[in-house]
Amino acid sequence: MDNLIHCVIPARKGSKRLKGKNTRLFLDKPLISWTIEEAMKSKNIGSITVSTDDEAVMEIANNYGISILQRPQELAADDSTTSDVVLHFISGMMERGDAVSHIMLLQPTSPLRTAKHIEEAIDYYFFNIDKIDSLISVSRSEHPPWWNKKIGENGLLTDAFPYDRSKFNKSQDFPRTYIVNGAIYIAKVDELIIHKGFETGRILPYIMERQCSIDIDNEFDLLLAEFIAKA
Structure with a gap:
């Protein structure tokens, strides 16, 4: 396999929790610009394509001189998955005969997520290429998931995940767990097609710092990320 990576940046227009989030100003520029600029710094990314149905996003991508893939309406719905968008991009590449x-x-x-993270993840991916199918970025869980609670039908708290309290009563007693942070995904195309996503049979974790792992989904996330960026 060659070491050329094609990067897809998905940016659909609709967002219920944070309207127009991809073009919302984050500090001094649109949110999507931060990802585009960091991707452009990577020497191992062969092409960058923004998949979108948003004219405002298209204008931003044009200003950077990167490729735009017009997303069909069926892939811009609330129930459309990111994997569907990536598969749509791959299908187009293959139809054109592009490797x-x-x-x-x-x-x-x-x-x-910075260019340094992107470069580290790519290097780590290719260093382990013979024994993995994909790479997904994660951050360490703040608390053991076994401490999570749920409210039963009787309205009372109960454990979300039963565990032996005689063996596990301090956080350090539990195995270390990680959360997918949504920042970086890489995969062999053949494996991605088979599994219809980046969660393949052999996934390599790329661990990121918690302060760099914020995935903006609402107004609070945006404010928190801006606070961290300024600090």
Whole structure:
């Protein structure tokens, strides 16, 4: 396999929790610009394509001189998945006869993910290429998930995940767990097609710092990310 990665940045127009989030100003520029600029710094990314149905996003992408893939309406609905968008991009590449062996997904909602993270993830991916199918970025869980509670039908709290309290009563007693942070996804195209997504059979974790792992989904996330960026 060659070491050329094609990067897709998905940016649909509709967003119920944070309207127009991809073009919302994050500090001094549109949110999506942060991802585009960091991707452009990477020497291992062969092409960058923004998949969108948003004319405002198209204008921003044009200003950077990067490719735009007009997203069909059926892939811009609330129930459309990011994997569907990536598969749509791959299908177009193959129809044109373009070689595509590796694909990277960078979501514009992770503005604190830097070119350094992207380069490290790509290097880590290719260093382990013979024993993995994909790479997904994660951050360490703040608390053991076994401490989560749920409210039963009787209205009372109960454990979300039963565990042996005699063995596990301090946070350090539990195994270390990680949360997918949505910042970086890389996969072999053949495996992505088979699994219809980046969660393949052999996934390599790329661990990121919590302060760089904010995935902006609402107003609070945006304010928190801006606070961290300024700090």
